[in-house]
Amino acid sequence: MLSRFDAYLTVYLSLTFGIVLSLLFVLIEGAAIGAVRAQAEIVADLGLDSVFAEYNREILDQYELFFVDTSYGSINGGIGMVEMHLSDYMSYNTEPDKGLVMPFEYNLLELKNPYLEISDVSFASDDQCMVWKAQAVEYMKAVYGGDLISRIQEQIDTVERKGLTGKNTVDQAAAQKQELDEFLADKGIIEIDTESAEGYSYQKVSGILDKVIGGGILAFALPSGKSVSGAVMDTGPYFSARLKAGTINQGIGLHHNVSSADSFVDELIYGEYLMKKCGSYTKPKDQGLLKYQIEYILYGYNSDAGNLRRSAEVLFALRCAANLASIHSDMDKQAQAEMVAVVICTLLLSPELTGQMKTLILTAWAIEEAMSDMQQLFDGNRVPLIKGKGDWNTGMFGIVTGDLPDIKGSQKTTGLSYQDYLRIFLGLMDKDTKAARSLDIVEMDIRQTDGNEHFRIDACIDYMKAYFGFEDNNGHDFVFYREMCYV
Numbered sequence: 238m239l240s241r242f243d244a245y246l247t248v249y250l251s252l253t254f255g256i257v258l259s260l261l262f263v264l265i266e267g268a269a270i271g272a273v274r275a276q277a278e279i280v281a282d283l284g285l286d287s288v289f290a291e292y293n294r295e296i297l298d299q300y301e302l303f304f305v306d307t308s309y310g311s312i313n314g315g316i317g318m319v320e321m322h323l324s325d326y327m328s329y330n331t332e333p334d335k336g337l338v339m340p341f342e343y344n345l346l347e348l349k350n351p352y353l354e355i356s357d358v359s360f361a362s363d364d365q366c367m368v369w370k371a372q373a374v375e376y377m378k379a380v381y382g383g384d385l386i387s388r389i390q391e392q393i394d395t396v397e398r399k400g401l402t403g404k405n406t407v408d409q410a411a412a413q414k415q416e417l418d419e420f421l422a423d424k425g426i427i428e429i430d431t432e433s434a435e436g437y438s439y440q441k442v443s444g445i446l447d448k449v450i451g452g453g454i455l456a457f458a459l460p461s462g463k464s465v466s467g468a469v470m471d472t473g474p475y476f477s478a479r480l481k482a483g484t485i486n487q488g489i490g491l492h493h494n495v496s497s498a499d500s501f502v503d504e505l506i507y508g509e510y511l512m513k514k515c516g517s518y519t520k521p522k523d524q525g526l527l528k529y530q531i532e533y534i535l536y537g538y539n540s541d542a543g544n545l546r547r548s549a550e551v552l553f554a555l556r557c558a559a560n561l562a563s564i565h566s567d568m569d570k571q572a573q574a575e576m577v578a579v580v581i582c583t584l585l586l587s588p589e590l591t592g593q594m595k596t597l598i599l600t601a602w603a604i605e606e607a608m609s610d611m612q613q614l615f616d617g618n619r620v621p622l623i624k625g626k627g628d629w630n631t632g633m634f635g636i637v638t639g640d641l642p643d644i645k646g647s648q649k650t651t652g653l654s655y656q657d658y659l660r661i662f663l664g665l666m667d668k669d670t671k672a673a674r675s676l677d678i679v680e681m682d683i684r685q686t687d688g689n690e691h692f693r694i695d696a697c698i699d700y701m702k703a704y705f706g707f708e709d710n711n712g713h714d715f716v717f718y719r720e721m722c723y724v
Contacts, residue, residue: 284330288319413600414446477676
């Protein structure tokens, strides 16, 4: 027979056990929900890892950057195709028996993914190609030092400070020559072939200008035996044309995980990246559609020949202006030019023209020196940006005869190479044009490879934000988002 004390204990234990059991069930339910949530998050993370592991191999091999091509080699792609890939990868973890025959298998969680949406992406071309540039700049900072950038910046400062890019020395000399010719013609001096005992004559000085003005600069700049690539391309299918037409894909722009590469130093770093990855006349990229790719980025013509011709013209103008600046700071050359001017004007019976003649002689001297500079640069040699007394290849006698010195085998180790001058021009050009044309080059290169015939850089992403909706066999819903990027 139970006493009232025993009954009291039984009731107490029953109530306590009920509370403990309820707590236990709550804990079990919470653990089950936590396990399902953890499983859902793992499935989402593994799916994103798998998608980002499908980076375009050719972009990595040729440009050492990571981007997912959302077309996956097809003509038409897009974010919907990425969602299909992501969903497929996740299904192997939500359905462990997918594609397998497993007798008596049982999926305890029965996790499903009824909702998936990729809401945000960053295309390589977003923000005036800043997404592509930012990754390229980060790559350069991680792999290379900054000493070269400092030197390039110093050279660009010199060019801008001396105003070397805004001058057309040849046109100025042509105008000076025309003025002198007209003055002499008015005085009745038509045949200007009088020559001094030293070999000085106006005809020989003006002949230098006639040679430059009458013929293409590239013709005398190319070393003997060197040829020009005949590669030609159609600009219509490439990025710049689509950008101008407004038919490129648009994402969210530069994502918050990476900083903008928009400073002047970053532009120099990006220019150096292009110099390492793209071809030029002295270092052509044989597997590219265009061989002289840096020249294309600078000038935008549809042929190697056209871009090289324009590169020669711009470089020649810079060398003329730089040589003229060097001459004006050299008192010895000033004195030589004045002496020759006095002799020539005496022969022409026009001593009042001595000042103009001296200016023309100095300009012709700078131009002929620039012709020699061009041959050296295109032959792989180096030429200082601003020359000192010991850096000149032509002298006063060379000016009046119009003969260039033989520079074969003159391998200078000081100064700037043709590649270095291209670096300067890249640093000076419009950054948006540079970025757009550089992506033209990327498309040209990638489309030359198997399976990438329809490649578009504005279909490539390096950042993604996706929303996931999962549910288990007990009707619990789990909604969350994930972000992933390469940088």
